Amino acid sequence: MNRVFADAFTDRYRRDGLVGVRVPHLNPQVWRYALLDAGPGAMLWRDEGGHVVAFNIAHRSGAEGWMGPLAVRPDRQGAGVGKTIVRTALDWLLEQNVATLGLETMPRTVENIGFYARLGFFPGHLTVTLTNDIITRGHRAPMVLSQRKGAAGGQTLEAARHLVAALAPGYDFTREILLTAELGLGDTSLIDGRTGSTRWCCGTRRRSPRVGRRMKCAC
DSSP: OHHHHHHHHHHHHHHTTOTTOOOOOOOHHHHHHHHHHHGGGEEEEEOTTSOEEEEEEEEEEBTEEEEEEEEEOGGGTTTTHHHHHHHHHHHHHHHTTOSEEEEOOOTTOHHHHHHHHHTTOOOOOOOOOOOOOGGGGTSOOOEEGGGSOHHHHHHHHHHHHHHHHHHSTTBOOHHHHHHHHHTTSOOEEEEEOTTSSEEEEEEEEEOOTTTOEEEEEEO
């Protein structure tokens, strides 16, 4: 999967004019996170020789359905494999009764945007990656979920679940938070309200330095 991922995205960059870019393999823990989070939504296709030719990882977070990462080996692109893996994941997610279904692609990849548009998707909000090293900027280190042990950790996780449900009914990121901690990919920052209840939580998945970080926040 790592090889197909790197080859497919390197080829995508090359066709976009970025000839010198080589997409690296992802940290194996990132793949474990994606596969465990997706469960039966992790889909794989092989060729006649048994080699991986394509994959699509479909996730469900309560009412939200999401696809990715997904890739088709460059030598099999243009033959309808891409449509097959996207439509298969679409069908599976719709069977899970999701209310929203999406994926990510780069805004400069006009070909990708056209491909997904033909399958019923339409461009939504532009996602911007932001970073801020709050520990080294003179502020007190944030409270994180891993510091709350036993019953306190369970109560905090439940408070975070209720917060998300109040702000975005039907959504649930509990599985992602637990997997982040279990695989050592990051932690969940917490800010408590005056009554001690969790008012804000931010789950961070730390990938390899070259891939960056993904955060889900509820404020």
